Amino acid sequence: xxxxxxxxxxxxxxxxxxxxxxxxxxxxxxxxxxxxxxxxxxxxxxxxxxxxxxxxxxxxxxxxxxxxxxxxxxxxxxxxxxxxxxxxxxxxxxxxxxxxxxxxxxxxxxxxxxxxxxxxxxxxxxxxxxxxxxxxxxxxxxxxxxxxxxxxxxxxxxxxxxxxxxxxxxxxxxxxxxxxxxxxxxxxxxxxxxxxxxxxxxxxxxxxxxxxxxxxxxxxxxxxxxxxxxxxxxxxxxxxxxxxxxxxxxxxxxxxxxxxxxxxxxxxxxxxxxxxxxxxxxxxxxxxxxxxxxxxxxxxxxxxxxxxxxxxxxxxxxxxxxxxxxxxxxxxxxxx
Amino acid sequence: xxxxxxxxxxxxxxxxxxxxxxxxxxxxxxxxxxxxxxxxxxxxxxxxxxxxxxxxxxxxxxxxxxxxxxxxxxxxxxxxxxxxxxxxxxxxxxxxxxxxxxxxxxxxxxxxxxxxxxxxxxxxxxxxxxxxxxxxxxxxxxxxxxxxxxxxxxxxxxxxxxxxxxxxxxxxxxxxxxxxxxxxxxxxxxxxxxxxxxxxxxxxxxxxxxxxxxxxxxxxxxxxxxxxxxxxxxxxxxxxxxxxxxxxxxxxxxxxxxxxxxxxxxxx
Numbered sequence: 001x002x003x004x005x006x007x008x009x010x011x012x013x014x015x016x017x018x019x020x021x022x023x024x025x026x027x028x029x030x031x032x033x034x035x036x037x038x039x040x041x042x043x044x045x046x047x048x049x050x051x052x053x054x055x056x057x058x059x060x061x062x063x064x065x066x067x068x069x070x071x072x073x074x075x076x077x078x079x080x081x082x083x084x085x086x087x088x089x090x091x092x093x094x095x096x097x098x099x100x101x102x103x104x105x106x107x108x109x110x111x112x113x114x115x116x117x118x119x120x121x122x123x124x125x126x127x128x129x130x131x132x133x134x135x136x137x138x139x140x141x142x143x144x145x146x147x148x149x150x151x152x153x154x155x156x157x158x159x160x161x162x163x164x165x166x167x168x169x170x171x172x173x174x175x176x177x178x179x180x181x182x183x184x185x186x187x188x189x190x191x192x193x194x195x196x197x198x199x200x201x202x203x204x205x206x207x208x209x210x211x212x213x214x215x216x217x218x219x220x221x222x223x224x225x226x227x228x229x230x231x232x233x234x235x236x237x238x239x240x241x242x243x244x245x246x247x248x249x250x251x252x253x254x255x256x257x258x259x260x261x262x263x264x265x266x267x268x269x270x271x272x273x274x275x276x277x278x279x280x281x282x283x284x285x286x287x288x289x290x291x292x293x294x295x296x297x298x299x300x301x302x303x304x305x306x307x308x309x310x311x312x313x314x315x316x317x318x319x320x321x322x323x324x325x326x327x328x329x330x331x332x333x334x335x336x
Numbered sequence: 337x338x339x340x341x342x343x344x345x346x347x348x349x350x351x352x353x354x355x356x357x358x359x360x361x362x363x364x365x366x367x368x369x370x371x372x373x374x375x376x377x378x379x380x381x382x383x384x385x386x387x388x389x390x391x392x393x394x395x396x397x398x399x400x401x402x403x404x405x406x407x408x409x410x411x412x413x414x415x416x417x418x419x420x421x422x423x424x425x426x427x428x429x430x431x432x433x434x435x436x437x438x439x440x441x442x443x444x445x446x447x448x449x450x451x452x453x454x455x456x457x458x459x460x461x462x463x464x465x466x467x468x469x470x471x472x473x474x475x476x477x478x479x480x481x482x483x484x485x486x487x488x489x490x491x492x493x494x495x496x497x498x499x500x501x502x503x504x505x506x507x508x509x510x511x512x513x514x515x516x517x518x519x520x521x522x523x524x525x526x527x528x529x530x531x532x533x534x535x536x537x538x539x540x541x542x543x544x545x546x547x548x549x550x551x552x553x554x555x556x557x558x559x560x561x562x563x564x565x566x567x568x569x570x571x572x573x574x575x576x577x578x579x580x581x582x583x584x585x586x587x588x589x590x591x592x593x594x595x596x597x598x599x600x601x602x603x604x
Binding site (some may be wrong): 073076077078080098101102104105108110112113114115116117120125126128129130132154172 | 342343346348353354357358391423424426427428430431432433434435603
């Protein structure tokens with residue numbers, strides 16, 4: 001991996017407040033300052049600072065153990081920070097938890113439902129805890145359960161499939177019209193169809209002006225939904241921006257994927273490629289595959305490279321993806 | 337602040353729904369006491385040898401023990417309920433809502449108390465109504481109240497157990513072990529000639545209850561010179577209010593410690 005770029009990223013985002021101030025100036029609904037959480041001396045979240053604008057969909061992207069869920073648990077008032085503070089709609093996370101709770105909805109990473117109750121009972125319980133009017137609550141509950149295709153089920157939630165519990169979890173988090181919705185890995189364990197349903201629903205929610213904070217280790221999800229993305233690793237934020245900004249910052253350039261039929265062909269091609277000037281990096285992957293990042297125009301590069309390499313199975317040009325950016329910044333894949 | 341009353345009632349309602357759908361819990365809290373009553377009735381109610389005091393049979397005298405067992409089961413059900421809420425994340429979910437832990441504890445006390453009422457009605461109805469256990473009707477409401485106070489203490493004990501255990505199965509095992517041990521050590525199931533009984537709330541509940549509803553001494557007499565029955569079946573010098581004070585002390589201690597320890601162990 002390119003160590004210098006990783007270090008550069010960490011230096012750049014060690015004072016993100018200044019970065020955000022220069023970049024966006026108004027209408028922040030969440031402002032996090034040096035938030036830290038340690039468990040038995042180990043820092044799960046290591047002094048992160050963030051600003052999230054009202055109405056945006058903000059993604060915290062990172063591998064398992066990066067500190068995303070701990071951050072969410074602190075922002076949703078269930079975990080007390082070891083250090084630092086946050087202001088949620090101008091209320092202090094430390095001193096004014098009671099004022100923050102009515103504003104937020106939380107969809108935890110695990111399927112947290114009351115298993116002995118029906119879907120309707122689960123959702124209505126949350127509504128009652130938020131002091132909703134019983135008539136409105138009934139209407140809202142039916143509406144949301146219908147949207148998520150789990151309406152009218154009389155059986156208890158313990159007999160639901162994982163996907164149904166996940167969708168119920170989501171409905172429970174927003175029955176009370178929260179201003180800020182925290183979604184911790186909302187599509188984990190869902191089949192593609194259910195995932196698409198949830199994505200469409202999240203987009204619909206975003207259009208209502210709700211601020212959504214999403215954690216995920218799925219880059220396609222972050223790419224499809226987010227206005228801004230913060231990449232977390234080892235408890236720190238190592239990159240922040242829109243997808244375009246992250247791509248620009250990572251300086252990876254374009255990507256070419258080469259597949260070969262044998263290891264011998266791959267080594268032969270790699271030796272030839274190393275002589276080409278505008279290649280920035282060559283990575284050998286499994287299944288006799290090479291990933292090449294390069295600068296300059298795709299057309300010229302293609303001509304040049306095809307002149308050098310004649311024998312290969314396939315080649316595919318693509319733009320730098322979020323996964324490439326993450327790999328470059330952290331030195332490991334999101335699921336490692 | 338939040339509207340405590342309405343939210344507390346909704347928490348209690350949710351707890352009762354969960355409880356009624358737990359068949360294992362229903363067996364131990366409702367069916368098992370009735371089975372015990374039948375066993376006691378068949379074993380101890382016939383023949384001259386079974387007459388213990390004032391013409392009362394062993395069944396009449398042991399009936400309060402079944403009441404103590406039934407109500408004491410709240411320590412098991414509440415331990416399981418709170419341990420479950422820790423493990424399955426529902427406690428954390430509730431913590432993220434505009435609800436205080438006070439609502440949660442009060443909701444649990446209300447649901448357990450309502451359930452205890454249901455249990456008592458069943459046990460009383462079956463024991464007095466069908467099996468014909470002897471009782472003094474005038475003293476029954478007071479005996480009922482004593483059972484309730486003990487039940488609230490049992491919830492406190494359940495909270496203490498749930499604080500230290502991270503699985504509902506573990507909580508169920510430990511709470512059941514402590515409840516059954518206390519039932520035997522206190523002499524609530526069978527009279528036990530040992531001074532250790534004085535250190536168990538079950539003993540005092542059984543004896544106060546026995547005095548009020550079975551032996552049927554006048555309440556005013558009991559206030560001055562009670563005759564709480566010792567393990568050796570002799571009358572003690574304790575007036576009845578000393579037993580009531582001891583029960584209140586046990587209940588207050590268990591509830592206070594339960595809430596404090598649970599809060600300490602689960603506040604992150």
